[in-house]
Amino acid sequence: MGRIDKGENCSVSGCGSEADRSISADKVKSAGLKIGNAVDKRAYLCKEHYKEYKKKSKKDKLIDKWRHGM
Secondary structure, eight states: OOTTTTTOBOOBTTOOSBOOEEEEHHHHHHTTOOBSOTTOSEEEEOHHHHHHHHHHHHHHHHHHHHHTTO
């Protein structure tokens, strides 16, 4: 049973919704989202912030895909 199943809240500053996904904190920071606790290795995102993360990181994923020749 993981932290999300136990009822972890969203890591984004000012959001108190229940988390839906767990992502590396470095990736979330590079996408431009402000996370509250910078000590953790993982960031927990609710549905709304995960959707925002996907939109902001789409260009970075495409560039990585091109870089690796896929």
